[in-house]
Amino acid sequence: MILSRQESTWEVRAPAKLNLCLDVLRRREDGYHEVETLMVPLKLHDTITVISEPPADGGLGPIQLRVISPQTGSVCWSSVPLGHKNLVYRAVDALRQAAGIGHGARIQLIKRIPAESGLGGGSSDAAAALVAANAAWNLHWNRTRLEPIALSIGSDVPFFLDGGAAVCRGRGERVARVHHATPLHVVVVRPPAGLSTLDVFQSFDSKADHFRDPSTISSDPATRSRRITDAVSALIAGKLSDLGQLLFNRLEYPARNLTDWIDRLAYAFGKYVDVAGHAMTGSGTAYFGICRNARHAHRTAAILQGHRMGWICTSQAVSWIT
Numbered sequence: 001m002i003l004s005r006q007e008s009t010w011e012v013r014a015p016a017k018l019n020l021c022l023d024v025l026r027r028r029e030d031g032y033h034e035v036e037t038l039m040v041p042l043k044l045h046d047t048i049t050v051i052s053e054p055p056a057d058g059g060l061g062p063i064q065l066r067v068i069s070p071q072t073g074s075v076c077w078s079s080v081p082l083g084h085k086n087l088v089y090r091a092v093d094a095l096r097q098a099a100g101i102g103h104g105a106r107i108q109l110i111k112r113i114p115a116e117s118g119l120g121g122g123s124s125d126a127a128a129a130l131v132a133a134n135a136a137w138n139l140h141w142n143r144t145r146l147e148p149i150a151l152s153i154g155s156d157v158p159f160f161l162d163g164g165a166a167v168c169r170g171r172g173e174r175v176a177r178v179h180h181a182t183p184l185h186v187v188v189v190r191p192p193a194g195l196s197t198l199d200v201f202q203s204f205d206s207k208a209d210h211f212r213d214p215s216t217i218s219s220d221p222a223t224r225s226r227r228i229t230d231a232v233s234a235l236i237a238g239k240l241s242d243l244g245q246l247l248f249n250r251l252e253y254p255a256r257n258l259t260d261w262i263d264r265l266a267y268a269f270g271k272y273v274d275v276a277g278h279a280m281t282g283s284g285t286a287y288f289g290i291c292r293n294a295r296h297a298h299r300t301a302a303i304l305q306g307h308r309m310g311w312i313c314t315s316q317a318v319s320w321i322t
C-alpha cells in the first residue's frame with residue numbers, strides 16, 4: 001500500500017479489487033467457504049488518513065472516524081456503516097488492543113469505492129487503516145504480525161495489506177502474489193442495488209443447482225482450478241482476449257437469485273459493447289468488462305452510461321503497489 005506522511009498525518013491509498021476468477025469449493029465447519037480466486041487491485045481507491053491521539057487520562061484515547069465523499073464533503077454511500085460498525089474502526093481498535101497501547105486516532109476516510117459491490121472497499125479501507133495506524137502509533141509491526149488482525153476483520157483484508165494481483169485460497173487469506181506488467185483497462189458498473197456477502201454465500205448454500213449456471217464452466221473443481229491457472233498465464237502474457245474468455249465467478253448464480261441486476265448487466269455487456277470478457281466481481285453487485293485499452297474503456301463506459309445502469313467508472317489494474 002502507498003503510505004505517505006505530512007507532519008503527524010499518515011495517508012494510505014486503499015484500492016478496490018476485481019475478482020477475475022472466483023471459485024467456491026466447499027462450505028467449511030466454521031461456516032466460511034473455501035475459495036480460490038484471482039484478484040487484481042485497481043487504481044480506483046479510497047483514501048485514509050490517520051492522526052495519532054494521546055491516551056486519555058487513565059483510559060483509552062478516542063477513535064474518531066469521519067467518512068466523506070470526495071465531491072460533496074458529505075457521506076456518499078448510505079450503506080457505508082458508520083462509527084464502530086465500520087471495518088476501519090474495528091481494525092484500528094483491534095490493533096490497539098493487540099499492541100496493548102492506549103492511543104486513540106483521528107481517522108478520515110474519503111470514500112470513492114461503492115459499498116456492497118464486491119469491489120472490496122470495506123476490506124481495503126480496513127487494511128489501509130491498519131497500515132496507517134501502525135505507522136502513526138510507531139509500532140513498526142511487519143506484515144506477518146498484522147496479518148492475524150487483518151484476517152479477524154475480514155477474509156479479504158490480508159490481500160490488501162501489501163500490493164499486487166494474487167491468487168487467494170482458504171477463506172481468501174492465503175495470498176500467492178502474481179507479478180504482471182499487463183495494462184489491464186476495465187469498465188466497472190455498480191447498479192443501484194447492492195448485496196451483502198453473507199446473503200450471497202447463504203444463497204449459494206441453499207441451491208443445489210449451481211451448475212445450471214451457464215457461466216459455471218465445470219462441476220469438476222480441478223478443471224476450474226486449471227482455468228484459474230490459465231487466467232494467471234493469460235494475465236502475465238498480456239493476452240487480454242484469452243483472459244476475457246477465462247473469467248468466471250461461482251457467486252454469480254446465487255447473486256442472480258437475489259437481484260435481477262446481474263442478468264441485466266450481463267445482457268448489457270453482451271449486447272451493447274464489445275469487451276474481451278465480462279463478469280461479476282466478488283459477491284456483487286458490481287460487474288466489469290475487460291477492455292483493449294484506455295480509449296476503448298472510455299468508449300465502453302459512455303455507451304453503458306446511455307443505458308442508465310447505475311454508477312459507472314473506468315479504471316486500470318495496478319500491477320504492483322509500493
Ligand code: C5P
Pocket residue numbers: 031032033034035153154155156170171172197198201
Ligand atoms: O470475511 P468476511 O467478514 O468479509 O465475510 C462476510 C461473510 O461472508 C462471512 O460472515 C461468511 O458468511 C461469508 N464468507 C464465506 N466464505 C468466505 C468469505 C466470506 O462464507 N471465504
